[in-house]
Amino acid sequence: MMALRKISTEDEHAWALARIEELMDISEDDSRFYELIYLSDIVADYEDKIFPPSRVTPAEAILFMMDQKDISRKDLEPILGGKSMVSMVLKGERNLTVDKVAALSHFLNIPVALLVPKPKSYGMHMQTGMQGKVAEE
Numbered sequence: 001m002m003a004l005r006k007i008s009t010e011d012e013h014a015w016a017l018a019r020i021e022e023l024m025d026i027s028e029d030d031s032r033f034y035e036l037i038y039l040s041d042i043v044a045d046y047e048d049k050i051f052p053p054s055r056v057t058p059a060e061a062i063l064f065m066m067d068q069k070d071i072s073r074k075d076l077e078p079i080l081g082g083k084s085m086v087s088m089v090l091k092g093e094r095n096l097t098v099d100k101v102a103a104l105s106h107f108l109n110i111p112v113a114l115l116v117p118k119p120k121s122y123g124m125h126m127q128t129g130m131q132g133k134v135a136e137e
Contacts, residue, residue: 007046016043059092061114062104069108079103 007013016039023036056064065071076086080100088094096104101115 005042007042013043013046013050016046055118056114057092058096058115058117059090061110062108063090065108065110071108076104076107079107 007016020036020039020043023032023039026032026036062076066073066076073083073086073090076089077083080086080089080096085094089096095117096115101112104110104115105112
């Protein structure tokens with residue numbers, strides 16, 4: 001058995017995946033169960049670094065769930081406030097209000113975080129202060 005604290009190479013990653021495959025069918029009572037949990041965690045950490053999750057837009061998340069649940073644009077009209085609002089939201093031309101995020105999250109069973117757009121970068125002054133100087137505490 002290879003002792004790993006973290007995965008740092010493709011070979012270690014491949015070994016860990018193969019070992020997880022071997023352990024997949026064990027029960028929680030098996031002494032190797034914690035090895036399976038640990039390997040799963042370090043594989044996930046490695047994969048998050050190597051293959052960072054992509055960020056979908058709110059419109060993409062809504063469209064995906066509409067497709068999965070066979071929901072039409074017309075079904076969203078009462079939630080979003082009419083046909084033109086549905087169109088603007090699904091084109092990414094209009095952000096959702098907090099109330100609409102909550103309603104869509106509940107209606108489509110989408111995590112709220114997916115319905116909030118990625119923050120825009122406002123430049124260095126947001127991190128260091130308005131004049132480019134380090135903000136005083």
